Amino acid sequence: MVKTCCVYKCRNVFNADARSRGVSFFRFPKDKRKRRVWVKAVNRDKWEPGDHSWICSDHFLHGWHGEDPSDDNYGPTLFQYKVTRSEEDLIREKRRLDRESIKEKHDEEVLLKERETASLQFSLLAHGSYCRAEEASDDNDEDLCAITTDTTDDVNIHLTCDSGMQCEDDPLLLENRELRQEISRLREELGRHKWGVERIKDNDGMTKFYTGLPSFAIFLWLFNYLAPKCSRMTYWRGQGQTTASDRVRMSSSYLSPIDQFFAVLMRLKVGLFIQDIAERFQISSASFSMIFTTWISLLHAELKFLNPFPSKDIINRTMPQSFKVKYPSTRVIIDCTELFIQTSSSILNQSLTFSNYKHHTTVKYLVGISPSGVITFVSEGWPGKTSDRHLTENCGLISLLEPGDSVMADKGFTIADLLEKQQCFLNIPPFRGTMQFLK
Numbered sequence: 001m002v003k004t005c006c007v008y009k010c011r012n013v014f015n016a017d018a019r020s021r022g023v024s025f026f027r028f029p030k031d032k033r034k035r036r037v038w039v040k041a042v043n044r045d046k047w048e049p050g051d052h053s054w055i056c057s058d059h060f061l062h063g064w065h066g067e068d069p070s071d072d073n074y075g076p077t078l079f080q081y082k083v084t085r086s087e088e089d090l091i092r093e094k095r096r097l098d099r100e101s102i103k104e105k106h107d108e109e110v111l112l113k114e115r116e117t118a119s120l121q122f123s124l125l126a127h128g129s130y131c132r133a134e135e136a137s138d139d140n141d142e143d144l145c146a147i148t149t150d151t152t153d154d155v156n157i158h159l160t161c162d163s164g165m166q167c168e169d170d171p172l173l174l175e176n177r178e179l180r181q182e183i184s185r186l187r188e189e190l191g192r193h194k195w196g197v198e199r200i201k202d203n204d205g206m207t208k209f210y211t212g213l214p215s216f217a218i219f220l221w222l223f224n225y226l227a228p229k230c231s232r233m234t235y236w237r238g239q240g241q242t243t244a245s246d247r248v249r250m251s252s253s254y255l256s257p258i259d260q261f262f263a264v265l266m267r268l269k270v271g272l273f274i275q276d277i278a279e280r281f282q283i284s285s286a287s288f289s290m291i292f293t294t295w296i297s298l299l300h301a302e303l304k305f306l307n308p309f310p311s312k313d314i315i316n317r318t319m320p321q322s323f324k325v326k327y328p329s330t331r332v333i334i335d336c337t338e339l340f341i342q343t344s345s346s347i348l349n350q351s352l353t354f355s356n357y358k359h360h361t362t363v364k365y366l367v368g369i370s371p372s373g374v375i376t377f378v379s380e381g382w383p384g385k386t387s388d389r390h391l392t393e394n395c396g397l398i399s400l401l402e403p404g405d406s407v408m409a410d411k412g413f414t415i416a417d418l419l420e421k422q423q424c425f426l427n428i429p430p431f432r433g434t435m436q437f438l439k
Contacts, residue, residue, distance in 0.1 A: 002014065004054065005025070005056040006053050007055060007076070008043075008044065010059070012056040012058060023056050024056065025055070026056075028053055034069075034075070037074060037075040038055065060076055061073040061077060061078070194281065196256075196281070197259055197262045199262075201216060210270060211262070211266065226302060229302060231257065263277050263280075263292075264292055264296070267292060307375070309376055309400045310374075312405070315330075315331055318371075318374075319370075323371040327371075329404060330427065332370065332376060332377065333371065334392070334409050334413065335366075336364055336365065336388050336391065338355055338357070338363065341353065343361045344361065352383040352384075353383045353384045355385065358384065360384075363382070363383070364383065364386055365378060365379050365381055377397055379395035379396070388413050388414075392413060392418070402424075404424070405422075405424045407424060407425070407426055408427040408428075408429075409428060411428055411429065
Protein backbone atom coordinates (compact mmCIF):
# COMPACT_ATOMS: atom_id res chain seq x y z
CA MET A 1 0.00 0.00 0.00
CA VAL A 2 1.30 3.46 -0.93
CA LYS A 3 2.10 5.70 2.00
CA THR A 4 0.10 8.96 1.88
CA CYS A 5 -0.20 11.71 4.46
CA CYS A 6 -3.59 11.75 6.24
CA VAL A 7 -3.58 15.52 6.90
CA TYR A 8 -6.24 17.56 5.09
CA LYS A 9 -4.95 19.15 1.82
CA CYS A 10 -1.52 17.52 2.19
CA ARG A 11 -0.47 15.84 -1.07
CA ASN A 12 2.76 14.17 0.08
CA VAL A 13 3.20 10.58 -1.10
CA PHE A 14 6.09 8.26 -0.29
CA ASN A 15 7.93 8.29 -3.61
CA ALA A 16 11.22 9.41 -5.16
CA ASP A 17 10.22 13.08 -5.02
CA ALA A 18 9.44 12.90 -1.29
CA ARG A 19 12.72 11.11 -0.57
CA SER A 20 14.68 13.74 -2.50
CA ARG A 21 13.06 16.45 -0.36
CA GLY A 22 13.88 14.55 2.84
CA VAL A 23 10.21 13.93 3.72
CA SER A 24 9.67 11.12 6.23
CA PHE A 25 6.42 9.30 7.03
CA PHE A 26 5.48 8.28 10.57
CA ARG A 27 2.86 5.87 11.88
CA PHE A 28 0.58 7.06 14.64
CA PRO A 29 2.19 6.20 18.00
CA LYS A 30 0.93 3.35 20.16
CA ASP A 31 1.26 5.45 23.33
CA LYS A 32 -2.33 6.48 24.14
CA ARG A 33 -1.49 9.98 25.33
CA LYS A 34 0.70 10.81 22.35
CA ARG A 35 -1.79 9.20 19.95
CA ARG A 36 -4.62 11.44 21.28
CA VAL A 37 -2.44 14.53 20.75
CA TRP A 38 -1.78 13.55 17.13
CA VAL A 39 -5.44 12.72 16.37
CA LYS A 40 -6.60 16.00 17.90
CA ALA A 41 -4.03 17.95 15.88
CA VAL A 42 -5.12 16.30 12.60
CA ASN A 43 -8.67 17.46 13.47
CA ARG A 44 -10.71 15.16 11.23
CA ASP A 45 -14.35 14.65 12.20
CA LYS A 46 -15.22 11.15 13.47
CA TRP A 47 -11.92 9.69 12.30
CA GLU A 48 -9.55 7.27 13.96
CA PRO A 49 -6.13 6.29 12.55
CA GLY A 50 -5.60 2.71 11.42
CA ASP A 51 -2.59 0.50 10.81
CA HIS A 52 -1.99 2.18 7.45
CA SER A 53 -2.46 5.78 8.57
CA TRP A 54 0.63 7.95 8.09
CA ILE A 55 1.59 11.56 8.70
CA CYS A 56 4.55 13.21 6.99
CA SER A 57 7.42 15.14 8.57
CA ASP A 58 6.30 18.45 6.99
CA HIS A 59 3.81 18.85 9.84
CA PHE A 60 6.45 18.64 12.63
CA LEU A 61 8.93 21.22 13.83
CA HIS A 62 12.44 20.21 12.71
CA GLY A 63 10.88 17.36 10.72
CA TRP A 64 10.76 14.94 13.63
CA HIS A 65 8.55 14.14 16.62
CA GLY A 66 9.90 14.12 20.17
CA GLU A 67 9.08 11.91 23.16
CA ASP A 68 8.86 14.68 25.77
CA PRO A 69 5.31 16.11 26.11
CA SER A 70 6.83 19.54 26.83
CA ASP A 71 8.64 19.62 23.48
CA ASP A 72 7.15 21.71 20.68
CA ASN A 73 7.51 18.77 18.30
CA TYR A 74 5.67 16.29 20.54
CA GLY A 75 2.81 16.37 18.02
CA PRO A 76 2.14 17.83 14.56
CA THR A 77 1.77 21.60 14.60
CA LEU A 78 2.35 22.76 11.02
CA PHE A 79 -0.72 22.75 8.76
CA GLN A 80 -1.01 24.67 5.49
CA TYR A 81 -4.81 24.76 5.46
CA LYS A 82 -4.98 26.84 8.64
CA VAL A 83 -5.45 30.54 7.96
CA THR A 84 -2.48 32.73 8.86
CA ARG A 85 -3.41 35.41 11.33
CA SER A 86 -2.78 39.06 10.49
CA GLU A 87 -0.44 41.35 12.41
CA GLU A 88 -3.39 43.23 13.92
CA ASP A 89 -4.91 40.00 15.21
CA LEU A 90 -1.61 39.03 16.80
CA ILE A 91 -1.35 42.40 18.58
CA ARG A 92 -4.93 42.11 19.81
CA GLU A 93 -4.23 38.58 21.05
CA LYS A 94 -1.11 39.78 22.87
CA ARG A 95 -3.10 42.51 24.69
CA ARG A 96 -5.71 39.95 25.71
CA LEU A 97 -3.04 37.61 27.08
CA ASP A 98 -1.44 40.49 29.00
CA ARG A 99 -4.76 41.35 30.63
CA GLU A 100 -5.33 37.73 31.60
CA SER A 101 -1.81 37.54 33.00
CA ILE A 102 -2.36 40.63 35.18
CA LYS A 103 -5.68 39.25 36.43
CA GLU A 104 -4.13 35.86 37.25
CA LYS A 105 -1.30 37.58 39.13
CA HIS A 106 -3.79 39.60 41.17
CA ASP A 107 -5.82 36.48 41.97
CA GLU A 108 -2.64 34.69 43.07
CA GLU A 109 -1.74 37.53 45.44
CA VAL A 110 -5.22 37.46 47.00
CA LEU A 111 -5.04 33.68 47.37
CA LEU A 112 -1.56 33.95 48.90
CA LYS A 113 -2.80 36.40 51.56
CA GLU A 114 -5.71 34.13 52.41
CA ARG A 115 -3.32 31.18 52.77
CA GLU A 116 -1.02 33.19 55.05
CA THR A 117 -3.93 34.10 57.32
CA ALA A 118 -5.13 30.48 57.44
CA SER A 119 -1.58 29.27 58.00
CA LEU A 120 -1.11 31.60 60.95
CA GLN A 121 -4.33 30.44 62.56
CA PHE A 122 -3.34 26.82 62.01
CA SER A 123 0.07 27.39 63.59
CA LEU A 124 -1.46 28.95 66.67
CA LEU A 125 -3.83 26.02 67.03
CA ALA A 126 -1.15 23.38 66.41
CA HIS A 127 1.41 24.87 68.75
CA GLY A 128 -1.14 25.30 71.49
CA SER A 129 -1.34 21.49 71.75
CA TYR A 130 2.45 21.05 72.14
CA CYS A 131 3.36 23.92 74.41
CA ARG A 132 4.01 23.36 78.06
CA ALA A 133 3.23 26.21 80.39
CA GLU A 134 5.98 27.29 82.74
CA GLU A 135 5.40 27.45 86.44
CA ALA A 136 2.53 29.75 87.23
CA SER A 137 3.44 33.19 88.38
CA ASP A 138 2.18 34.57 91.69
CA ASP A 139 0.83 37.61 89.90
CA ASN A 140 -2.26 37.15 87.77
CA ASP A 141 -1.48 39.01 84.61
CA GLU A 142 -4.62 39.68 82.61
CA ASP A 143 -2.71 40.91 79.57
CA LEU A 144 -2.41 38.50 76.68
CA CYS A 145 1.01 37.10 75.92
CA ALA A 146 2.81 38.83 73.10
CA ILE A 147 2.98 36.77 69.94
CA THR A 148 6.06 36.65 67.76
CA THR A 149 6.11 35.02 64.36
CA ASP A 150 8.93 33.57 62.32
CA THR A 151 8.40 32.56 58.67
CA THR A 152 10.14 29.54 57.20
CA ASP A 153 10.52 28.45 53.64
CA ASP A 154 8.10 25.58 54.16
CA VAL A 155 4.89 26.30 52.26
CA ASN A 156 4.27 29.56 54.06
CA ILE A 157 3.88 27.86 57.46
CA HIS A 158 4.52 30.36 60.29
CA LEU A 159 6.28 29.27 63.46
CA THR A 160 4.76 30.99 66.47
CA CYS A 161 5.99 31.07 69.99
CA ASP A 162 4.22 32.49 73.01
CA SER A 163 6.36 34.54 75.37
CA GLY A 164 6.56 32.86 78.68
CA MET A 165 5.89 29.44 77.12
CA GLN A 166 8.32 26.64 76.17
CA CYS A 167 7.43 25.16 72.72
CA GLU A 168 8.34 21.83 71.17
CA ASP A 169 9.08 21.43 67.44
CA ASP A 170 6.05 20.96 65.22
CA PRO A 171 5.88 17.25 64.21
CA LEU A 172 4.73 18.25 60.71
CA LEU A 173 7.79 20.41 60.20
CA LEU A 174 10.08 17.70 61.53
CA GLU A 175 8.57 15.16 59.14
CA ASN A 176 8.89 17.64 56.25
CA ARG A 177 12.59 18.22 56.98
CA GLU A 178 13.25 14.49 57.19
CA LEU A 179 11.54 13.89 53.85
CA ARG A 180 13.56 16.66 52.21
CA GLN A 181 16.78 15.15 53.54
CA GLU A 182 15.75 11.71 52.26
CA ILE A 183 14.96 13.12 48.78
CA SER A 184 18.36 14.81 48.67
CA ARG A 185 20.09 11.59 49.72
CA LEU A 186 18.23 9.55 47.10
CA ARG A 187 19.14 12.04 44.38
CA GLU A 188 22.81 11.80 45.30
CA GLU A 189 22.60 8.00 45.32
CA LEU A 190 20.89 8.01 41.91
CA GLY A 191 23.66 10.22 40.53
CA ARG A 192 26.28 7.79 41.81
CA HIS A 193 24.59 4.83 40.11
CA LYS A 194 24.05 6.54 36.74
CA TRP A 195 27.08 6.34 34.49
CA GLY A 196 28.50 9.26 32.59
CA VAL A 197 31.76 10.84 31.55
CA GLU A 198 32.24 11.94 35.18
CA ARG A 199 33.29 8.34 35.90
CA ILE A 200 36.57 8.83 34.05
CA LYS A 201 37.01 12.59 34.46
CA ASP A 202 40.66 13.47 35.24
CA ASN A 203 41.46 9.78 35.76
CA ASP A 204 43.81 8.47 33.07
CA GLY A 205 43.75 4.92 34.45
CA MET A 206 39.96 4.64 34.25
CA THR A 207 40.00 6.33 30.83
CA LYS A 208 42.44 3.80 29.43
CA PHE A 209 40.55 0.84 30.91
CA TYR A 210 37.08 1.82 29.65
CA THR A 211 37.94 3.55 26.35
CA GLY A 212 41.41 2.36 25.32
CA LEU A 213 42.61 5.97 25.00
CA PRO A 214 45.78 6.74 26.97
CA SER A 215 44.45 9.77 28.88
CA PHE A 216 41.33 11.80 29.59
CA ALA A 217 42.85 14.77 27.77
CA ILE A 218 43.07 12.75 24.55
CA PHE A 219 39.47 11.60 25.09
CA LEU A 220 38.36 15.25 25.28
CA TRP A 221 40.47 16.18 22.25
CA LEU A 222 38.93 13.41 20.16
CA PHE A 223 35.39 14.31 21.24
CA ASN A 224 35.95 18.01 20.54
CA TYR A 225 37.12 17.06 17.05
CA LEU A 226 33.94 15.03 16.47
CA ALA A 227 31.53 17.43 18.25
CA PRO A 228 30.70 19.64 15.21
CA LYS A 229 29.88 16.52 13.19
CA CYS A 230 27.87 14.69 15.85
CA SER A 231 25.69 17.76 16.48
CA ARG A 232 24.35 17.46 12.90
CA MET A 233 24.19 13.70 12.40
CA THR A 234 20.99 11.80 11.66
CA TYR A 235 20.46 8.93 14.07
CA TRP A 236 19.92 5.50 12.54
CA ARG A 237 16.34 4.26 12.92
CA GLY A 238 16.29 1.44 10.39
CA GLN A 239 16.50 1.21 6.62
CA GLY A 240 12.96 2.49 6.03
CA GLN A 241 12.95 5.26 8.65
CA THR A 242 16.35 6.92 8.19
CA THR A 243 16.86 9.60 5.52
CA ALA A 244 19.87 11.48 4.28
CA SER A 245 18.63 14.69 5.87
CA ASP A 246 21.18 16.69 7.86
CA ARG A 247 18.92 17.31 10.85
CA VAL A 248 19.21 16.40 14.51
CA ARG A 249 16.85 13.54 15.39
CA MET A 250 17.40 13.20 19.16
CA SER A 251 15.35 14.94 21.84
CA SER A 252 16.85 16.54 24.93
CA SER A 253 15.84 13.56 27.09
CA TYR A 254 18.56 11.36 25.59
CA LEU A 255 22.18 11.13 26.66
CA SER A 256 24.42 14.10 26.01
CA PRO A 257 26.76 13.62 23.02
CA ILE A 258 29.86 13.19 25.21
CA ASP A 259 28.12 10.47 27.27
CA GLN A 260 27.05 8.77 24.04
CA PHE A 261 30.67 8.80 22.85
CA PHE A 262 31.82 7.38 26.19
CA ALA A 263 29.23 4.58 26.07
CA VAL A 264 30.22 3.64 22.49
CA LEU A 265 33.92 3.46 23.38
CA MET A 266 33.06 1.34 26.45
CA ARG A 267 31.31 -1.22 24.27
CA LEU A 268 34.20 -1.28 21.80
CA LYS A 269 36.92 -1.56 24.45
CA VAL A 270 35.36 -3.62 27.26
CA GLY A 271 32.88 -5.59 25.14
CA LEU A 272 29.88 -5.07 27.42
CA PHE A 273 26.44 -6.22 26.29
CA ILE A 274 23.93 -3.67 25.05
CA GLN A 275 21.57 -4.39 27.96
CA ASP A 276 24.40 -3.88 30.46
CA ILE A 277 25.39 -0.49 29.04
CA ALA A 278 21.74 0.59 28.73
CA GLU A 279 21.19 -0.08 32.45
CA ARG A 280 24.40 1.71 33.41
CA PHE A 281 23.39 4.86 31.51
CA GLN A 282 19.68 4.47 32.37
CA ILE A 283 18.37 4.36 28.81
CA SER A 284 16.55 1.68 26.83
CA SER A 285 18.39 -1.02 24.90
CA ALA A 286 16.81 0.20 21.66
CA SER A 287 18.08 3.74 22.28
CA PHE A 288 21.64 2.59 22.87
CA SER A 289 21.52 0.31 19.84
CA MET A 290 20.51 3.31 17.73
CA ILE A 291 23.24 5.47 19.30
CA PHE A 292 25.90 2.79 18.82
CA THR A 293 25.08 2.18 15.15
CA THR A 294 25.09 5.91 14.41
CA TRP A 295 28.37 6.63 16.20
CA ILE A 296 30.13 3.67 14.53
CA SER A 297 29.22 5.14 11.14
CA LEU A 298 30.46 8.57 12.22
CA LEU A 299 33.76 7.23 13.59
CA HIS A 300 34.32 5.22 10.42
CA ALA A 301 33.75 8.27 8.23
CA GLU A 302 35.80 10.74 10.28
CA LEU A 303 38.73 8.68 11.59
CA LYS A 304 39.79 6.73 8.51
CA PHE A 305 42.60 9.21 7.86
CA LEU A 306 44.22 8.42 11.22
CA ASN A 307 45.47 5.04 10.02
CA PRO A 308 46.35 5.20 6.29
CA PHE A 309 48.13 2.42 4.45
CA PRO A 310 51.82 3.07 5.30
CA SER A 311 54.39 3.88 2.65
CA LYS A 312 57.22 1.54 1.78
CA ASP A 313 59.69 3.84 3.54
CA ILE A 314 57.80 3.56 6.86
CA ILE A 315 57.59 -0.23 6.51
CA ASN A 316 61.35 -0.51 5.91
CA ARG A 317 62.24 1.78 8.84
CA THR A 318 60.06 -0.17 11.30
CA MET A 319 60.74 -3.68 9.97
CA PRO A 320 62.11 -6.21 12.53
CA GLN A 321 65.61 -7.56 11.93
CA SER A 322 64.32 -11.09 11.26
CA PHE A 323 62.27 -9.83 8.33
CA LYS A 324 65.12 -7.73 6.97
CA VAL A 325 67.29 -10.85 6.72
CA LYS A 326 64.80 -13.31 5.16
CA TYR A 327 61.85 -11.33 3.78
CA PRO A 328 62.99 -7.72 3.21
CA SER A 329 60.38 -7.01 0.51
CA THR A 330 57.37 -7.84 2.70
CA ARG A 331 54.84 -4.99 2.59
CA VAL A 332 51.86 -6.54 4.34
CA ILE A 333 50.83 -9.80 6.05
CA ILE A 334 47.20 -10.70 5.36
CA ASP A 335 44.59 -13.10 6.67
CA CYS A 336 40.80 -13.26 6.88
CA THR A 337 38.73 -13.21 10.04
CA GLU A 338 35.05 -14.02 10.48
CA LEU A 339 32.51 -12.74 12.99
CA PHE A 340 29.28 -14.54 13.89
CA ILE A 341 26.08 -12.78 12.85
CA GLN A 342 22.39 -13.45 13.36
CA THR A 343 20.92 -15.94 10.91
CA SER A 344 18.80 -14.20 8.30
CA SER A 345 15.22 -15.22 7.60
CA SER A 346 16.01 -15.08 3.88
CA ILE A 347 17.16 -18.39 2.39
CA LEU A 348 19.35 -16.56 -0.12
CA ASN A 349 21.09 -14.52 2.59
CA GLN A 350 21.58 -17.66 4.66
CA SER A 351 23.31 -19.29 1.71
CA LEU A 352 25.57 -16.28 1.11
CA THR A 353 26.59 -15.82 4.74
CA PHE A 354 27.01 -19.44 5.85
CA SER A 355 30.67 -20.25 6.43
CA ASN A 356 31.81 -23.84 5.94
CA TYR A 357 34.85 -23.03 8.08
CA LYS A 358 32.90 -21.68 11.07
CA HIS A 359 29.73 -23.73 10.46
CA HIS A 360 27.69 -20.60 11.13
CA THR A 361 26.49 -17.48 9.37
CA THR A 362 29.33 -14.94 9.46
CA VAL A 363 30.63 -11.69 8.04
CA LYS A 364 34.16 -11.86 6.68
CA TYR A 365 36.99 -9.27 6.73
CA LEU A 366 40.46 -9.15 5.24
CA VAL A 367 42.96 -7.78 7.76
CA GLY A 368 46.49 -6.71 6.92
CA ILE A 369 49.34 -5.96 9.32
CA SER A 370 52.84 -4.61 8.82
CA PRO A 371 55.92 -6.74 9.65
CA SER A 372 56.13 -4.83 12.93
CA GLY A 373 52.60 -5.99 13.88
CA VAL A 374 50.59 -2.78 13.32
CA ILE A 375 47.18 -3.14 11.65
CA THR A 376 47.44 -1.31 8.33
CA PHE A 377 44.39 -2.48 6.39
CA VAL A 378 40.85 -3.64 7.17
CA SER A 379 38.45 -4.40 4.34
CA GLU A 380 34.72 -3.87 4.18
CA GLY A 381 32.56 -6.70 5.49
CA TRP A 382 31.77 -9.51 3.05
CA PRO A 383 29.40 -12.51 3.32
CA GLY A 384 30.98 -15.48 5.09
CA LYS A 385 30.78 -17.68 2.01
CA THR A 386 33.14 -15.36 0.06
CA SER A 387 36.44 -17.01 -0.85
CA ASP A 388 39.76 -15.56 0.27
CA ARG A 389 40.79 -15.00 -3.35
CA HIS A 390 37.63 -13.15 -4.33
CA LEU A 391 37.79 -10.98 -1.21
CA THR A 392 41.46 -10.08 -1.78
CA GLU A 393 40.86 -9.31 -5.44
CA ASN A 394 37.94 -6.94 -4.81
CA CYS A 395 38.72 -5.27 -1.45
CA GLY A 396 41.20 -2.75 -2.87
CA LEU A 397 44.36 -3.99 -1.16
CA ILE A 398 46.22 -5.00 -4.34
CA SER A 399 45.90 -1.50 -5.78
CA LEU A 400 47.81 -0.14 -2.76
CA LEU A 401 50.89 -2.25 -3.47
CA GLU A 402 53.93 -1.08 -5.44
CA PRO A 403 56.14 -3.05 -7.86
CA GLY A 404 58.60 -5.25 -5.98
CA ASP A 405 56.42 -5.65 -2.87
CA SER A 406 55.67 -9.08 -1.44
CA VAL A 407 52.56 -10.19 0.45
CA MET A 408 52.72 -12.86 3.16
CA ALA A 409 49.65 -15.10 3.50
CA ASP A 410 48.65 -18.69 4.24
CA LYS A 411 48.00 -21.45 1.71
CA GLY A 412 44.32 -20.52 1.28
CA PHE A 413 45.23 -17.36 -0.61
CA THR A 414 45.72 -18.47 -4.21
CA ILE A 415 46.46 -14.96 -5.40
CA ALA A 416 49.93 -15.30 -6.94
CA ASP A 417 48.63 -14.53 -10.44
CA LEU A 418 46.79 -11.44 -9.16
CA LEU A 419 49.96 -10.11 -7.56
CA GLU A 420 52.03 -10.78 -10.65
CA LYS A 421 49.89 -8.29 -12.56
CA GLN A 422 51.12 -5.66 -10.07
CA GLN A 423 54.69 -6.98 -10.31
CA CYS A 424 54.43 -8.20 -6.73
CA PHE A 425 55.13 -11.56 -5.08
CA LEU A 426 53.41 -13.94 -2.66
CA ASN A 427 55.04 -15.57 0.38
CA ILE A 428 53.12 -18.62 1.66
CA PRO A 429 53.97 -20.39 4.95
CA PRO A 430 55.61 -23.78 4.45
CA PHE A 431 53.50 -26.94 4.36
CA ARG A 432 54.34 -29.86 6.65
CA GLY A 433 57.85 -31.03 5.90
CA THR A 434 58.82 -27.85 4.05
CA MET A 435 61.52 -25.79 5.78
CA GLN A 436 61.10 -22.50 3.94
CA PHE A 437 58.40 -20.19 2.65
CA LEU A 438 57.22 -20.62 -0.93
CA LYS A 439 57.18 -17.82 -3.42
